[in-house]
Amino acid sequence: MGRTVNKKANPKLGVEIAGIKFRNPVMTASGTFGYGLEFTPYTDLNKLGGIVVKGLSLNPRQGNPSPRIVETPCGMLNAIGLQNVGVDYFIKEKLPALRKYKTQIIANIFGETIEDYMEVAKRLSDSEGVSAIEINISCPNVKKGGIVFGTDPSEAAKVVSAVKGSSRLPIITKLSPNVTDIKVMVKAVEEAGADAISLINTLTGMVIDVEKRKPVLATITGGLSGPAIRPVAVRMVWQAKQVAKVPLIGMGGIMNARDALEFIIAGASAVQVGTANFVDPDSAAKVADGIEEYITRHKTSLKDLIGSMKVG
C-alpha cells in the first residue's frame, strides 16, 4: 500500500473531542498498533485521526506466559498481560519519531495502584507530543485484593479523578464491558472528571482444548476482540449515549467503514480500529476513506451522523 500523498483534511470529516481536533474520527486501538511506527511500511499514519499506543505502565512489564493468543470464531482471545516498555522508554525512544506525524497521539495507561496511574500520567503530561491520555481501567487493583478498577464504579471514579489531578492533558476513560450496567460506569467516570469515554475493551472469554482437557491460554481466560464482539459493543455505545454528556469513542470488531458507521450512528463521535489491524495493516486508513465516501454520498457531515439512529 505504501505512502499516499497526504491530501488536505475534509472539514466534514473532522471532529473535536475534549478540545483535541481530529482530522477524521478514526483512531487505532491500544495494543493493536504497537507504537505506530511499526506500521509505516504498510499504511500512511498521516491518514489517521489518532493513534492510541500500547498500554503504558510506570515500569516495564514482562507480560504473561505463552500461549497468549488463540483464534476464535470471527475473533480472537488475548492474554498479553500488558507487556510494555514502560512510560520512560516510550517517551525517550518512541515519542520523538511518532510526534512528527500529522495525527493525534494518545497514550493509553494502566497501573496496579492509583499511585501508579498518577505517576504515569504526570510523566506523560510533562513530555511533548502527547495529545491526550486514555485510562485503561480494566486492570486489577493489587491493593484492593485484585478487584478490577473498571468493574467497580467507586474505584473507577477514584482512578479518573486521581489521573485528572496529576495531568494537564485531556482524559479519555476506557470502559470495560464486563459489567452489568454500563450506564452506571459512564456516570461514575464522568462525574470524576473524564473528558471523553471510550468503549469497549475486550470481553472475558476462554477456550478449552477438549483433547487435552486443558485451557488453550496459559492464563486460562483472556479478552475477546474482533467482529464477534461488535453487536455487543454497538449496544453498549448506544446505552452509554443515553446518559453520557461527554463525547464517546466506540470500538469493538470494526473491520470496515460500514461497521464504524454503526458506532457513529449509535452515538460515538469517533471510533477505534483494533484487531482489524492484524488482518490488514491498512485497515484504519481504509475505514477513514470509507466514512468520507459515505458522507459525500449522503451529502451529510460527521457531526450530523453522530447519534442519528432513527427508532420506529
Place this chain on the structure above:
Amino acid sequence: MESAAVKILYNKEVAPKYFKLGLSWKTPPIAPGHFVMLRVSDGLDPLLRRPFGIYNVLGSKGKGTFKGNGIELVYQVVGKGTQILANKAAGETINLLGPLGNGFPHPDGSKKIIMIAGGMGIVPLHMLAKSTEGAVLLYGARDKKVASMAKDFKDTKCKVKIATEDGSVGKKGLVTELLKTELKSDSVVYACGPVGMLKQASIISQAAGVKCYVSLERSMACGIGVCLGCAVKAKTHNEKENKNYRMVCSEGPVFDSEEIDWDAL
C-alpha cells in the same frame, strides 16, 4: 516488507495433505528463514492470517538473499485455514504480508553446516541449502511419501540423510539420532521442526559445545511484532528494553537455541 495481492501460479498436492503453492510476486530481497503471512479468506472466519515459511524464490539466481518474480511455499493441511488454502486454484489472488522475520544468520563458512528438519521444518532449510555448499541435511519424515520432498535438494549442493518414523526410507526412528552421529566439534546446527525435536537438537548440540540455531513456530496474529501474542520465554534478559520474552515473528523466528527457555515452551 509489504502487503500485496498476489496471483496463485499453482497449488498442487505433492504428498497426501502436502501442497506446493506458487505465488507470482516481484519480491523484495528474501533471506533463508523469512516467512510470509497469508490471508486465506476474505471472510471473517478464519479471521487471522496464517504464517508460512518460504521454500523457494522463483526466478532468482541469488545466494544469501534472493530477489525474484515469485515464491514457492509448502504447506500441510492441518485445519480450517490450510484446508481453505488447499481448495484455491491457479489464477486466484491472495493477500500476502512479507517477507517477515529475521532469517538464519548467514553461515560464515568456517563451520560444517548440519541442517536438521522435522516434517514441515524442511521449508526454510531448503532456502538455506541453496545458499550454502557442503552442508548436510538430516530430514525426519513421517513416511516415504513425505520423505520424497528431499529430492528437491538435488538442485542444492547439500547431502541428504533421511530418518522415517515407519522406516520406509532411510533410518528408522528419530532424526535427532542422526544428529548425534553426524555432529563434530566444528559443526554448526540449523534446526526447524516440532518443538520436541528442536529441544533435543538444542540439548545434543549444547552438550557437544556446538552452536545451534532454531526456527520456532507460535500462533500469530499480526506477524509484525505489535500484538505481542507470539511470545517465547528467553533465558537471557534484554537489558535495553528490559524484557524476558521474545517475539517469534519480529525477533525470530530464528533464535540461538541457548537463548530459549525450553522448559517454558
